[in-house]
C-alpha cells in the first residue's frame with residue numbers, strides 16, 4: 001500500500017514517480033501515485049504529469065488487474081521517465097468532502113431506519129445515495145441530514161488505520177462492507193468517525209468533519225417499491 005500515496009495521505013497534491021510501463025502511448029503505470037482511480041462510487045482524479053518540461057494531461061485513472069493506470073492525452077512518455085505528478089486539487093477535495101458526507105449519511109440512515117444502501121455515486125455537483133427505505137418519508141430524510149450537519153458542527157476527526165483482516169472482521173458493523181473486498185487483501189484499511197461510523201475503506205476522506213461544510217438536500221426521489229434516492233451537495 002506504500003505505492004498508493006493517497007491511502008496514507010489524502011492531502012498529497014504533488015509527487016514524483018518513475019514510469020513502469022506505457023501502453024498504446026497513453027496508458028501509464030507509475031512506481032507510485034497519488035491519483036485516485038475510479039472506484040467505490042468516487043470518480044477518478046484528473047491532473048498532469050510533467051516530464052522534461054512538457055505537460056501531459058491526465059484525463060482518466062482506472063484500476064486494472066490491481067494496477068493503477070493513468071490515461072494521458074499526449075503521447076511521448078516512456079518507461080523509466082521521471083515524472084512530477086500533480087492532481088487537480090479542487091476536484092479531488094470536493095470528492096473528499098462529498099465522500100466523507102456519504103459516510104455520515106449512510107451511517108445515520110442505517111442506524112435510524114435500518115435501511116440497506118444499494119448504491120452511491122459521488123459527483124462534483126451532487127452525490128446520489130440509493131437505499132431501500134420501506135416508506136418514502138421526506139421529513140425523516142430531512143431530519144437525518146440535520147443530524148449529519150450537527151455532527152459536522154461537532155467537528156469529529158476522521159481516523160485512518162490498518163488492521164489484519166482477521167481482526168477487522170470481528171468488529172461489529174464492518175462485516176457487510178469487508179465482505180465486498182477482494183479475498184486476497186490481508187490488511188484492511190479502516191476509516192473511523194469515532195462513535196458514528198467504522199468501515200473498511202480504500203477511499204479519500206477529509207481529516208475532520210468541519211471540512212465538509214454543510215450538507216444540503218438537492219432532491220429526494222421515490223423510485224417505487226422499496227427504492228429511494230437522495231441527491232445532496234456540500235456547501
Ligand SMILES: [Zn+2]
Nearest residue numbers: 099191201203
Ligand atoms: Zn470512505
